[in-house]
Amino acid sequence: xxxxxxxxxxxxxxxxxxxxxxxxxxxxxxxxxxxxxxxxxxxxxxxxxxxxxxxxxxxxxxxxxxxxxxxxxxxxxxxxxxxxxxxxxxxxxxxxxxxxxxxxxxxxxxxxxxxxxxxxxxxxxxxxxxxxxxxxxxxxxxxxx
Amino acid sequence: xxxxxxxxxxxxxxxxxxxxxxxxxxxxxxxxxxxxxxxxxxxxxxxxxxxxxxxxxxxxxxxxxxxxxxxxxxxxxxxxxxxxxxxxxxxxxxxxxxxxxxxxxxxxxxxxxxxxxxxxxxxxxxxxxxxxxxxxxxxxxxxxxxxxxxxxxxxxxxxxxxxxxxxxxxxxxxxxxxxxxxxxxxxxxxxxxxxxxxxxxxxxxxxxxxxxxxxxxxxxxxxxxxxxxxxxxxxxxxxxxxxxxxxxxxxxxxxxxxxxxxxxxxxxxxxxxxxxxxxxxxxxxxxxxxxxxxxxxxxxxxxxxxxxxxxxxxxxxxxxxxxxxxxxxxxxxxxxxxxxxxxxxxxxxxxxxxxxxxxxxxxxxxxxxxxxxxxxxxxxxxxxxxxxxx
Numbered sequence: 057x058x059x060x061x062x063x064x065x066x067x068x069x070x071x072x073x074x075x076x077x078x079x080x081x082x083x084x085x086x087x088x089x090x091x092x093x094x095x096x097x098x099x100x101x102x103x104x105x106x107x108x109x110x111x112x113x114x115x116x117x118x119x120x121x122x123x124x125x126x127x128x129x130x131x132x133x134x135x136x137x138x139x140x141x142x143x144x145x146x147x148x149x150x151x152x153x154x155x156x157x158x159x160x161x162x163x164x165x166x167x168x169x170x171x172x173x174x175x176x177x178x179x180x181x182x183x184x185x186x187x188x189x190x191x192x193x194x195x196x197x198x199x200x201x
Numbered sequence: 202x203x204x205x206x207x208x209x210x211x212x213x214x215x216x217x218x219x220x221x222x223x224x225x226x227x228x229x230x231x232x233x234x235x236x237x238x239x240x241x242x243x244x245x246x247x248x249x250x251x252x253x254x255x256x257x258x259x260x261x262x263x264x265x266x267x268x269x270x271x272x273x274x275x276x277x278x279x280x281x282x283x284x285x286x287x288x289x290x291x292x293x294x295x296x297x298x299x300x301x302x303x304x305x306x307x308x309x310x311x312x313x314x315x316x317x318x319x320x321x322x323x324x325x326x327x328x329x330x331x332x333x334x335x336x337x338x339x340x341x342x343x344x345x346x347x348x349x350x351x352x353x354x355x356x357x358x359x360x361x362x363x364x365x366x367x368x369x370x371x372x373x374x375x376x377x378x379x380x381x382x383x384x385x386x387x388x389x390x391x392x393x394x395x396x397x398x399x400x401x402x403x404x405x406x407x408x409x410x411x412x413x414x415x416x417x418x419x420x421x422x423x424x425x426x427x428x429x430x431x432x433x434x435x436x437x438x439x440x441x442x443x444x445x446x447x448x449x450x451x452x453x454x455x456x457x458x459x460x461x462x463x464x465x466x467x468x469x470x471x472x473x474x475x476x477x478x479x480x481x482x483x484x485x486x487x488x489x490x491x492x493x494x495x496x497x498x499x500x501x502x503x504x505x506x507x508x509x510x511x512x513x514x515x516x517x518x519x520x521x522x523x524x525x526x527x528x529x530x531x532x533x534x535x536x537x538x539x540x541x542x543x544x545x546x547x548x549x550x551x552x553x554x555x556x557x558x559x560x561x562x563x564x565x566x567x568x569x570x571x572x573x574x575x576x577x578x579x580x581x582x583x584x585x586x587x588x589x590x591x
Contacts, residue, residue, distance in 0.1 A: 068298070068454060069466040165485035168454055175455070177253040178240060178260055196466070197298075197454045198481070 058086045060136055060188045064145065068196035070167065075151050082149075084186075088140045090132035092161070094147040138171065138192065139182030156196070168195045244269070251459075255449045255492035263459055270456055274444050275310050281431045283442050286317035289397040291352075293388050294322040296339035299403030301464040302453050303445060307401065308347050321395055322347075325387045326355035327380055328363025329470060336465040346463065354391035356383055360539055361570050368471055370542060376471050379542075382534045386526060386572070392439045404443040407450040407484065410495045413502035414480045422507055423515055429502040449495060524572045535572060543569055 064080045071078045134140070139161055146158050156164060162182055163169060169176035170193040171184055186192075240250040240260045248262035254269075261269065284290065292307055294300045304322060311318045324340045327333050337353065344351040357363050360383060368376050392400045409429060416425040427433060432442040445453065457464055487494040507515075520526065521533035528534070 067458070067466070069468060072467070165482075165489040166450075168451060168458075170458070173251060173459075174249070175252045178250055193458075195454055195458060197450045 059083050060086050060186055060190075062141065062186050062189075063191045064141070065191065065193045066195075067193065068168075069198070070157065070194050070196040073152055073154075073157055074145070074149050080149065082141070082144070084136050084141065084144060086136055087133045088136050090134040092140050092143040094143050135185045137182060137186060138169070138176065138184045141186060141192065142182065156198075157194075163194065166196065166198045168197060169193070170195070252452075252455055255451050255488065256447075256496060258492070266452075266459070267456070270448070270452055271306055271309060271313075274306055274448060275314060277431070277447055278310070278316075278444055281442070283401075283432060283440075283444065284316055284318055284399065287319075288317075288399055289319045289321065289395070290399045290401060291321045291323040291388075291392050291395055291397040292349075293400055293402040294324050294340045294343065294351075295403075296324070296336035296343070296465040297403070298454055298457050298464045298466065299405055299408075299445065299450075301339070301343060301403075301462050302457050302460075303401065303403040304343055304347055304349070305460065305462055306456075307444070308349070320347075320349050321397060322349050322351040323388065323391045323395060323397075323400065324351065324353045325384050325391065326353050326357075327384065328356050328365050330365055332467060332470045333364075335467065339463060339465040342463055352391055352395050354387055354394065356387065359383075359387055359390060359572055360535070362539070362542055364471065367542065370545075373471050379538055380471075382538055386533075386535045388441075389439060389526075390573070397439065399440045399442065401442055401444055403445055403453075405445040405448050405450050405453055406495050406499060407481075407488075409443070409446060409502070410498040411477060411480045411484050413498050414484060415476060416502075418480070422505075422511070425502060425505055426507055429499055446499070447496065449492075523569075526572070539572065540569060 061081060061083045064082055066074050066078055066080075074080070142158060142163065143161075146154055150157055157167065158164060169181070171179045172191055173193075176184065242248050242250050242262035242265050243259040244261050244265040248264065250260035251263050252266050253260050254266075278284065290307070292300065292304045294304055304320075307318075307320055310316065311320060322340060322344055324337060326337060340351060340353075343349075355363070364376065364380055367379050371379070388400055388402075412428045413425065416422075416428055429446075431446045432440055434440055456462075484495065484498070487498075516529040518527055518529055519531075521528040521536055522531050523536045524533060526533045526535065530537075532540070
């Protein structure tokens with residue numbers, strides 16, 4: 057499986073939800089579960105069927121991840137997109153108050169997203185398929201003026 | 202460039218302006234196309250679009266975005282006749298996104314269009330350790346970057362209480378009431394000290410729409426009438442205005458991002474204004490469904506007309522018997538709150554009913570702290586347009 061590396065940046069106070077770190081380099085597989093399922097990061101005793109065949113050790117939040125499609129059988133796959141990235145960020149990197157980052161399958165209203173310095177509303181929002189080297193910026197507009 | 206596209210009013214008057222309706226509808230049709238191919242700018246037809254304008258649905262490039270954003274603020278200023286050449290104008294600067302972008306844009310426009318304004322930064326230090334002290338560092342950097350004189354006025358200096366001390370006394374509940382009332386007066390008094398004619402604040406379209414919703418939900422018709430005014434007259438004829446009245450928060454943040462402006466974005470460490478928070482969440486949900494909702498709500502707020510017989514029942518503006526600040530009661534809100542703090546009954550001054558209870562405890566002691574008043578050298582004229590915290 058091939059891996060895609062994406063630079064993720066948080067701003068406008070959103071970085072506070074991600075360990076107060078603004079810039080993250082994330083590596084993800086090029087194909088991911090279509091339902092955005094994220095494997096838990098500490099799987100040793102996990103009963104999640106996703107990881108039933110996995111002997112991989114627990115992973116650092118920012119490290120490379122195993123093929124999430126592994127063991128999924130006939131579950132549907134999709135090319136890595138921003139929606140999957142957001143679910144991944146929420147499950148693996150977010151340290152507090154997840155409701156301030158996401159609402160359902162998208163960002164919370166009031167969070168701006170830029171894909172390679174372009175408003176994500178011009179790039180298909182969550183359906184944008186990520187290429188290697190892309191830069192995705194999340195900025196909260198919700199903090200004081 | 203299409204003439205109607207250039208018109209900064211496009212989209213502002215969505216219900217009456219057929220061209221903006223057309224633009225809005227077109228943007229929906231374009232959406233499927235967008236996903237397929239990078240769009241070129243709807244204004245210059247040349248560079249790659251980087252932003253979808255929430256107001257109009259137009260897709261525009263970075264340079265056109267800077268130009269239309271600045272030009273719309275300029276047109277807002279010109280149409281409302283906010284300034285006269287030679288005016289001394291204080292920019293209420295918190296170090297946050299709105300006031301940082303405002304300082305930058307005011308400086309840019311003042312130079313580009315020769316407004317002839319003398320610009321100052323005015324910051325209020327509420328005395329919140331770990332929050333305001335950090336954001337004031339941002340303002341101090343802005344002072345250098347924009348080469349503007351900076352005045353910092355503290356709650357401690359004015360009221361003898363920092364917000365840290367107030368929260369230690371009253372807890373986190375209701376502390377935003379104190380902070381809001383104290384900040385407004387502090388800005389006016391700081392402006393008097395700077396001898397400015399005008400205070401501009403970074404209130405944006407989202408803030409104003411939020412306030413309209415809050416005033417409707419609270420049934421506060423007096424404030425509903427005032428909160429959409431672009432310019433109100435404060436203490437000692439100092440005008441207060443909101444050049445970003447029609448600027449969307451999304452565009453302000455995008456502007457700051459693309460211009461790489463230095464701003465501070467930490468949430469206040471004391472509990473946020475819960476009521477405003479609800480209005481904000483609701484407004485953001487509305488915006489997600491229909492971006493023009495924000496400007497539509499402002500227009501609805503502007504269109505509200507109070508019946509004359511109701512207007513007559515509204516409280517008249519007078520001056521505070523203790524500090525001389527304009528007030529709709531014998532004592533202004535800041536003096537009332539301060540008295541509660543000084544007498545150890547801060548919790549009881551939030552409502553009128555509690556205020557009566559406080560009065561029943563006996564008259565205020567004579568040695569009560571008076572909020573210092575900076576005399577403006579200009580003679581005070583009668584206050585025409587009552588103005589309070591929106």
